[in-house]
Amino acid sequence: MSSLQDRIRSALKEIRLPKLDRNLFEAGLVENIDITDGKARILLHLKPAYASKSQLTQWVKEAVLKIEGISAVEIEYTQSGPSQKQQRVVPPEARTARRLELPQIKEIVAIFSGKGGVGKSTISVNLAAALAKAGSRVGLFDGDVHGPNIPNLLGLTEKPVMARGKIQPIEKYNLKTISLGLLVEPDEALIWRGPMITKAINEMLGGVDWGELDYMIIDLPPGTGDAQLGLAQDIEISGSIAITTPQEVSLADVRRGIATFKKLEIPIWGMIENMSYFACSHCGKETDIFGTGGGEREAKRQGLPLLGKIPLDPCLRESGDRGIPAVLENPSSPAVKEIVRIAEVLLARQHQTV
Helix, strand or coil: CCCHHHHHHHHHHCCEECCCCEECCCCCCEEEEEEECCEEEEEEECCCCCCCHHHHHHHHHHHHCCCCCCCEEEEEEECCCHHHHHHHHCCHHHHHHHCECCCCEEEEEEEEECCCCCCHHHHHHHHHHHHHHCCCCEEEEECCCCCCCHHHHHCCCCCCEEECCEEECEEECCEEEEEHHHCCCCCCCCCCCHHHHHHHHHHHHHCECCCCEEEEEEECCCCCCHHHHHHHHHECCCEEEEEECCCHHHHHHHHHHHHHHHHCCCCEEEEEEEEEEEECCCCCCEECCCCCCHHHHHHHHHCCCEEEEEEECHHHHHHHHHCCCHHHHCCCCHHHHHHHHHHHHHHHHHHHHC
């Protein structure tokens, strides 16, 4: 007859994570099992991107309490995986030693904004696609855990799979993409506290088989919250780009974002003014719907380059609704031409640093 520990292991192997279709061992969640006088003590590694603590607790207790000889189950959680246990005692001044190492990625670029609705995700997708079209190896990471829109903008519905102990990114349009939106149901609400956001981003970034990349574009959530702070602490970001629109309400928010990134010592490569103007397709007249010159004035005030001014263009919305980057579908669009020009600026920057 098998030991109680073997039977517990077998029971845990029957628990499959619906978001990954992998059991607890395959996902690396089980760290230790102890049994004393019929009481099982199970140590799990919490990965919020895979399952919540309440879900894991319920699943494990239900499975283990069915085993004859087990009278009680105690579940504890660790905030780091087995290979990271020693890092918990590293003092704050040695913070860089705890950073997530991604040496196979040459440039990690964070796209941020002070507020939502300024087109940050659309720019992230099309900038990544423009870099890939130019021949770069590009990864696209959807770090907006509350509103993961990248799957919609790329027409992605396929669930990621595990292979060789890593999540395999979805490859489409020469982009390697991962998003929490690919692991949850479309209408599932993500109600997470700050530490869970940071953990989920790190687990997703570090747990993906990215391969060799020239660029990793990270689409951050708007604002200056836990996602930004966590990335600054845990990942070596090569540079960041601020997205704004011309009106003051957007500029006021992006100022806070820029101030935060400067305080966190994250390099800011420049600003992009989106929805800069609307050019009528019939008469060619330009209308400054959201004001004029706001991005340029703010860039000068901040001592940053204005990387580009992207006009309002229906093709960006139409292509996004179809799940196709506009840079691949509408090369003659004024907005696309400006995005491609911005991508060329980034390419030239990388070449200068080689």
